[in-house]
Amino acid sequence: MSDSELIILCLLPSILALLLVSILIQRKHQTRFKLNLPPGHAGWPFLGETIAYLKPYSATSIGAFMDQHISRFGKIYRSNLFGEPTIVSADAELNRFILQNEGRLFECSYPRSIGGILGKWSMLVLVGDMHRDMRIISLNFLSHARLRTVLLREVEQSTLLVLSSWKENCTFSAQDEAKKFTFNLMAKHIMSLDPGEAETEQLKKEYVTFMKGVVSPPLNFPGTAYRRALRSRSTILKFIERKMEGRGAREDDDLLGWVLKHSNLSTEQILDLILSLLFAGHETSSVAIALAIFFLQACPRAIDQLREEHLEIARGKKKAGETELNWEDYKKMEFTQCVISETLRLGNVVRFLHRKALRDVRYKGYDIPCGWKVLPVIAAVHLDPLLFDHPHHFNPWRWQNKCASNPQGQSSQYSSSSTSSSSTCPSANYFMPFGGGPRLCAGSELAKLEMAVFIHHLVLNFSWELTEPDEAFAFPFVDFPKGLPIRVQHHNLL
Secondary structure: OOHHHHHHHHHHHHHHHHHHHHHHHHHHHHHHHHOOOOOEOOOEOOOEOHHHHOOOEEOOOOHHHHHHHHHHHOOEEEEEEOOEEEEEEOOHHHHHHHHHOEOOOEEEOOOHHHHHHHOOOOOOOOOHHHHHHHHHHHHHHOOHHHHHHHHHHHHHHHHHHHHOOOOOOOEEEHHHHHHHHHHHHHHHHHHOOOOOOHHHHHHHHHHHHHHHHHOOOOOOOOOOHHHHHHHHHHHHHHHHHHHHHHHOOOOOOOHHHHHHHHOOOOHHHHHHHHHHHHHHHHHHHHHHHHHHHHHHHOOHHHHHHHHHHHHHHHHHHHHHOOOOOOHHHHHOOHHHHHHHHHHHHHHOOOOEOOEEEOOOEEEOOEEEOOOOEEEEEHHHHHOOOOOOOOOOOOOHHHHOOOOOOOOOOOOOOOOOOOOOOOOOOOOOOOOOOOOOHHHOOOOHHHHHHHHHHHHHHHHHHEEEEEOOOOOOEEOOOEEOOOOOEEEEEEOOOO
């Protein structure tokens, strides 16, 4: 065999491999060419449009980025976000379709940095059977019977503890007070920790550091908020583990005790579950309560109607010689539920969700390729003028009798048009403040209970006003830059 023949023989596998790769790339390009992707723009290499997408904006809007992209490309468009090719949906029907097909066509897919700080067993990042099992544990502990008895009592006690510390003519952060309320409640509910105790305050301090890292860029370098949060996460997990070891045969009526008794989860799984529920139960509820305080101070008519509703409940309690709220009282808070729904719709505590396509999906003529990230933007639907009349106005009356016309004589700022139509009335199909489908928030009913009880005692005992201008911004997490500074006046209406 000549040298030239030997060289050709040696190079043949490489040549064949190059030809195969070339054919595969060509086929891939041909396939992609055939796809009818939504219109859009990829942005910069790797970064894509992530920086512009995450730029802070008013929480009662969808932000300039979404506005511009919807105007240019429509409610379904493509982009490159969080380092991945992405389909963004501001379309109500597609969002519902995505959430209802969890586990079949789509799957939860949060950035790795979220799993790195919340834990690989966190309910937020788990998928499939493991998420289902964790969710069942949460739902069993948050049963209707437990809400009616134990949790209602704990919520009211935590509310009264926080409100009792409010002093007249003193300026304080309503956002911090809402966080204090929800942290105390969750610490008690999850691990039987009493508010004000040294160990509770130490846990709260570590949790604040942890939260700053959750909402910061995932830069794991010395001195960064993310690095400090990882250290606090380790401290919190050690705290929880000590609580687990200290239980022994003792049975506590809290989530930790329930999980230890009724599940076969490993220690690591329990630790991540407890931390993720502390995170979920504290952050979303505290923001929602702060938003309610903010929206209500600008809507005296709503406060008047709330006081009327809660005075009637309070007078009934006084006449019956009772002091604590019960489930029948809660069911009477009908206008309060309207206020809660409107607060969640306009404030959008959860603005968008992270999903990915498990297979190629075609929807409304567009192709969503397998493996692409999909972002259903809940806020865009809640603020859609085709679904909600005057969507940027705080109007709790829109929720009365679901699609009933608004009362005559309401000011234009706070009321919808008196003409009711299917295109403008809120629809349960499109109102998704707690997500939807198999991943519907397990704590949604507890969150609404917390808001209702807090509002009950707030309107009966206080008037309040902002001491300086502030508003909620999306970072994309919702936050008041100045902490929502308020000043209160006590009053006794009974």
